[in-house]
Amino acid sequence: xxxxxxxxxxxxxxxxxxxxxxxxxxxxxxxxxxxxxxxxxxxxxxxxxxxxxxxxxxxxxxxxxxxxxxxxxxxxxxxxxxxxxxxxxxxxxxxxxxxxxxxxxxxxxxxxxxxxxxxxxxxxxxxxxxxxxxxxxxxxxxxxxxxxxxxxxxxxxxxxxxxxxxxxxxxxxxxxxxxxxxxxxxxxxxxxxxxxxxxxxxxxxxxxxxxxxxxxxxxxxxxxxxxxxxxxxxxxxxxxxxxxxxxxxxxxxxxxxxxxxxxxxxxxxxxxxxxxxxxxxxxxxxxxxxxxxxxxxxxxxxxxxxxxxxxx
Amino acid sequence: xxxxxxxxxxxxxxxxxxxxxxxxxxxxxxxxxxxxxxxxxxxxxxxxxxxxxxxxxxxxxxxxxxxxxxxxxxxxxxxxxxxxxxxxxxxxxxxxxxxxxxxxxxxxxxxxxxxxxxxxxxxxxxxxxxxxxxxxxxxxxxxxxxxxxxxxxxxxxxxxxxxxxxxxxxxxxxxxxxxxxxxxxxxxxxxxxxxxxxxxxxxxxx
Numbered sequence: 001x002x003x004x005x006x007x008x009x010x011x012x013x014x015x016x017x018x019x020x021x022x023x024x025x026x027x028x029x030x031x032x033x034x035x036x037x038x039x040x041x042x043x044x045x046x047x048x049x050x051x052x053x054x055x056x057x058x059x060x061x062x063x064x065x066x067x068x069x070x071x072x073x074x075x076x077x078x079x080x081x082x083x084x085x086x087x088x089x090x091x092x093x094x095x096x097x098x099x100x101x102x103x104x105x106x107x108x109x110x111x112x113x114x115x116x117x118x119x120x121x122x123x124x125x126x127x128x129x130x131x132x133x134x135x136x137x138x139x140x141x142x143x144x145x146x147x148x149x150x151x152x153x154x155x156x157x158x159x160x161x162x163x164x165x166x167x168x169x170x171x172x173x174x175x176x177x178x179x180x181x182x183x184x185x186x187x188x189x190x191x192x193x194x195x196x197x198x199x200x201x202x203x204x205x206x207x208x209x210x211x212x213x214x215x216x217x218x219x220x221x222x223x224x225x226x227x228x229x230x231x232x233x234x235x236x237x238x239x240x241x242x243x244x245x246x247x248x249x250x251x252x253x254x255x256x257x258x259x260x261x262x263x264x265x266x267x268x269x270x271x272x273x274x275x276x277x278x279x280x281x282x283x284x285x286x287x288x289x290x291x292x293x294x295x296x297x298x299x300x301x302x303x304x305x306x307x308x309x310x311x312x
Numbered sequence: 313x314x315x316x317x318x319x320x321x322x323x324x325x326x327x328x329x330x331x332x333x334x335x336x337x338x339x340x341x342x343x344x345x346x347x348x349x350x351x352x353x354x355x356x357x358x359x360x361x362x363x364x365x366x367x368x369x370x371x372x373x374x375x376x377x378x379x380x381x382x383x384x385x386x387x388x389x390x391x392x393x394x395x396x397x398x399x400x401x402x403x404x405x406x407x408x409x410x411x412x413x414x415x416x417x418x419x420x421x422x423x424x425x426x427x428x429x430x431x432x433x434x435x436x437x438x439x440x441x442x443x444x445x446x447x448x449x450x451x452x453x454x455x456x457x458x459x460x461x462x463x464x465x466x467x468x469x470x471x472x473x474x475x476x477x478x479x480x481x482x483x484x485x486x487x488x489x490x491x492x493x494x495x496x497x498x499x500x501x502x503x504x505x506x507x508x509x510x511x512x513x514x515x516x517x518x
Contacts, residue, residue: 019410023318023461050407064477065462072463072470107462118409127404140340141397144353148401151357152364159361178495185496188358188374193503195354200511203350211346 006285007222008129010231014282015121017239021278022113025242025251026106029267030275031113037279038116044286045123054115062108069104070096075256102263103255132220139216151195158191231281238278245271321461328413332396332420339393347511352394355382359398364405376448376485377492379419380426384434385504388427395423411458418454422447440497441490448486452478 022034042051078098127149135142166187175183246252250271254260344352359375375398383391399415400408425447426433433440456474463470 020318020322024315061459061462064459064474068463068470068473072467072473111462115409118407122407130404130408138336138340140344140349141336144349144356144393144397145401145404147350147353148356148360148397149404151354152360152401152405155357155361156364181491181495185492185499189496189499189503192354192358192500193506195358196351196503196507199350199354200347200507203346203511206350207346 005222005225005227006231007224007228008125008133009222010228011121011124012133014231014235015117017235018117018279019114021239021242022110022117024246025275026110026255027251027253027267028106028109028263030251030272031106031109033276033279034113035109035116037283038113038120041283041286042116042120042123044283045120047119047123050119051116054119058112058115062111065108065111066101066104069107070100073097073100073103075100078259099255099257099259102259106255128220132218132222135216135218143216151199155191155195158194159187162187162190234281235278238274241274242271242278245269245274251275317461325410325413328417332413332416335392335396339389348390351386351507351511352390352397355379355390355394356398356401359394360402360405363402374492376419376422376444376451376489377496379423380444380447380489380493381497381500381504383423383426384430385501385508386427387430388424391423391427392420393423395419395421411455414455414458418451421454422451434501437494437497440493444489444493445486448484448489449479449482452482452485 018034022031025031025034039051042048075097079095080098080101127145131142131145134145166183170183242251248271250267250269253263355378359378362374379391379395379398382394396416396419398419399412403409403412426443429443433443453475456478459474460466460471463474
């Protein structure tokens with residue numbers, strides 16, 4: 001019953017389905033429940049801090065979407081006239097439509113959900129799991145990925161070292177910007193020539209130890225467990241039923257050409273409840289883990305809440 | 313979003329991913345040597361370094377410059393692979409998203425194109441500057457495609473609006489590329505050529 005035992009492929013498929021559904025369903029209540037679900041999940045994954053950085057990207061993008069949609073799409077029947085009562089100018093009669101405004105807002109909403117879904121996905125599927133998924137079919141590419149991941153901190157450390165020496169040797173009180181670029185360039189050049197030289201030794205050593213003679217194996221191993229099959233079944237059944245509901249018009253509001261009057265009506269029907277079931281598995285597992293830990297955690301470690309060594 | 317337009321976008325993304333899978337399969341089939349693998353990994357690490365917030369010296373936005381240099385010195389194949397894998401590696405650090413795919417397209421084509429035009433770019437400083445500027449802007453245009461699904465109707469006006477909103481960033485990116493390619497080309501060409509001649513003479517990279 002551990003979330004880490006779920007096959008990363010299953011989690012990837014689940015997130016792809018959620019991303020598609022966040023674009024397909026435009027009922028405000030469906031989107032709201034998706035947003036609440038994803039925020040709750042990120043909170044359970046302890047990723048609340050990253051939400052702020054996501055918002056930094058989201059706010060300018062959403063502004064572009066909300067502004068551009070009504071400016072350029074004049075589909076829709078409810079006209080809102082701008083500049084009409086000001087004074088007679090060239091813009092008289094310029095209108096935007098309420099429908100396109102609403103559409104823009106809903107699209108920005110979908111974008112926010114998608115960005116948060118990616119954030120939560122990256123919490124579950126870390127680089128090791130992604131490389132595991134790749135390594136079966138692309139052993140060389142995954143090898144390059146692993147090595148690059150290892151080289152980045154190394155290069156970073158070396159760049160810091162070279163920077164210290166440069167600071168020691170050159171006084172940089174009155175240098176122009178172009179000198180800065182040159183200095184940065186020569187620093188990078190030193191680090192790169194150093195690292196290239198050393199990486200070739202790495203390559204020789206890899207060759208000597210027989211890299212590439214046999215198939216590559218992965219340090220992680222995932223098998224399909226019972227819990228994976230249960231999750232796959234839940235996701236498959238609920239998503240298919242939700243799509244059938246979408247076909248009959250549940251979860252989708254008519255925006256163009258005229259905004260539906262039932263925009264704020266709560267969709268209390270079977271399909272909405274099924275949609276909520278689609279969102280439940282991961283939250284349920286996360287909560288189950290916490291409950292198990294709380295009630296059976298006494299047998300492990302020092303007992304205390306969530307394994308901290310609190311003196312009771 | 314209507315089902316039809318969503319389907320088009322899904323097909324579009326699946327096509328791009330499929331093309332990448334085919335190219336990587338070809339790369340696997342060509343059985344690259346260990347030296348080739350290590351050198352690509354190092355180049356990716358250098359390119360990714362500038363985009364990470366934890367970098368020792370922030371503001372080393374040299375990713376495009378390194379990828380163009382790779383294409384010029386090591387040829388189109390290595391340039392493409394380096395460019396296409398750089399966003400994946402940065403994504404493994406900072407988180408993957410739908411923008412990763414478009415960054416792969418942008419940088420992959422950048423490295424590939426630099427490899428094709430390498431003869432011209434080697435001997436001619438102005439052409440290098442123009443190339444860096446042009447690809448900085450073009451890279452921004454390619455990554456902007458990720459915004460278009462969220463615009464209800466894709467008309468010329470709305471597309472131009474998105475592209476105008478990001479144009480200053482793209483221009484800065486292009487100018488930085490051009491400056492780096494003017495100032496630092498000689499140094500880096502020397503370093504890369506040395507590695508190439510020392511380790512790849514027996515197995516030339518196409």
